[in-house]
Amino acid sequence: MELPVIDLSLYLESKEGKVSDLCGEVSRSLRETGALLVKDPRCTAQDNDRFLDMMERYFDSPSEFKRLQERPQLHYQVGVTPEGVEVPRSFVDEEMQHKLKQMPKPLQPSTPKGPDRKWRYMWRVGPRPSKTRFQELNAEPVVPDGFPEWKDTMDSWGYKMISALEAVAEMAAIGFGLPKDAFTSLMQQGPHLLAPTGSDLRRYGQEGTVFAGYHYDLNFLTIHGRSRFPGLNIWLRNGQKVEVKVPVGCLLIQTGKQIEWLTAGDCIAGMHEVVVTNRTTDAVKLAMEQNRFLWRVSSTLFGHIASDAVLKPLGHFAESPLASKYPPIYAGEFVEQELSVINLKGNKGQL
Numbered sequence: 001m002e003l004p005v006i007d008l009s010l011y012l013e014s015k016e017g018k019v020s021d022l023c024g025e026v027s028r029s030l031r032e033t034g035a036l037l038v039k040d041p042r043c044t045a046q047d048n049d050r051f052l053d054m055m056e057r058y059f060d061s062p063s064e065f066k067r068l069q070e071r072p073q074l075h076y077q078v079g080v081t082p083e084g085v086e087v088p089r090s091f092v093d094e095e096m097q098h099k100l101k102q103m104p105k106p107l108q109p110s111t112p113k114g115p116d117r118k119w120r121y122m123w124r125v126g127p128r129p130s131k132t133r134f135q136e137l138n139a140e141p142v143v144p145d146g147f148p149e150w151k152d153t154m155d156s157w158g159y160k161m162i163s164a165l166e167a168v169a170e171m172a173a174i175g176f177g178l179p180k181d182a183f184t185s186l187m188q189q190g191p192h193l194l195a196p197t198g199s200d201l202r203r204y205g206q207e208g209t210v211f212a213g214y215h216y217d218l219n220f221l222t223i224h225g226r227s228r229f230p231g232l233n234i235w236l237r238n239g240q241k242v243e244v245k246v247p248v249g250c251l252l253i254q255t256g257k258q259i260e261w262l263t264a265g266d267c268i269a270g271m272h273e274v275v276v277t278n279r280t281t282d283a284v285k286l287a288m289e290q291n292r293f294l295w296r297v298s299s300t301l302f303g304h305i306a307s308d309a310v311l312k313p314l315g316h317f318a319e320s321p322l323a324s325k326y327p328p329i330y331a332g333e334f335v336e337q338e339l340s341v342i343n344l345k346g347n348k349g350q351l
């Protein structure tokens with residue numbers, strides 16, 4: 001199954017009221033598939049390549065060097081998280097494990113045997129509130145030595161992806177029959193996080209290796225640039241498992257738990273995993289022939305609802321029969337609850 005690609009320039013250049021069909025397509029795709037492919041004229045393939053080139057060079061550095069950017073005392077909320085620290089929810093959540101066993105075999109996700117075999121880098125993007133109930137630890141951003149372009153590359157790609165996410169959030173709000181700024185007004189000063197992952201295909205390139213075990217994202221919407229190595233599987237609302245193919249120059253959006261809350265489950269958090277497939281190994285062979293790095297980098301940005309905003313079903317979703325499953329809760333409190341399950345308490349990122 002091919003996911004539709006929405007050209008955001010049609011929305012960005014449009015006059016009000018001319019794009020309701022397009023907005024309807026955005027909300028429908030988020031509702032039915034938990035995912036959406038977009039093309040944003042502000043986020044070019046060259047921007048994505050610049051970011052991936054830098055992150056590949058970083059992840060390919062020796063472990064001892066990368067560990068200089070590790071901040072375990074700050075719960076890894078900035079800097080690098082080595083492989084073997086993040087634990088997939090399906091590995092610790094018994095209720096989820098039970099549900100997985102009931103799925104038909106071909107649709108079942110891969111079974112993680114332990115913590116994820118991927119590195120991650122945490123870089124905060126965007127302004128934070130000066131007064132908040134949920135103060136992030138006062139952690140200085142970490143910049144590795146030998147990467148003078150680091151801050152500029154991270155910030156510029158991060159801001160571009162947030163801009164794309166805001167356009168999608170406006171379109172989704174219109175498509176769901178809410179005011180245009182229903183979501184974006186709650187995203188202001190949210191703890192957005194650019195959190196690229198690096199998976200070592202030289203060490204762990206065997207088909208079936210799980211880089212990120214089956215899970216959902218706890219934030220609002222997640223956005224990724226295109227990865228150079230395939231491997232992402234998503235589960236549609238109808239249970240179908242789909243291997244995602246992101247065309248060159250496109251971005252992938254996935255629904256997180258916070259949009260599920262705001263829509264009273266009309267849109268649910270998309271389940272996904274990253275595993276080495278035969279398409280990944282084909283891409284590895286090609287990369288070896290071309291003498292390229294063998295790191296699978298995902299340029300993930302987690303878009304959040306502001307910590308001090310209240311998560312609750314918005315507008316007409318408050319009348320939904322499922323609304324009582326989504327009681328009001330501060331977004332910051334919700335994030336803390338979710339993180340305590342997956343071993344990352346104090347950390348604003350997630351799997």
Ligand SMILES: [Fe+2]
Pocket residue numbers: 215216217272351
């Ligand atoms: Fe995820």
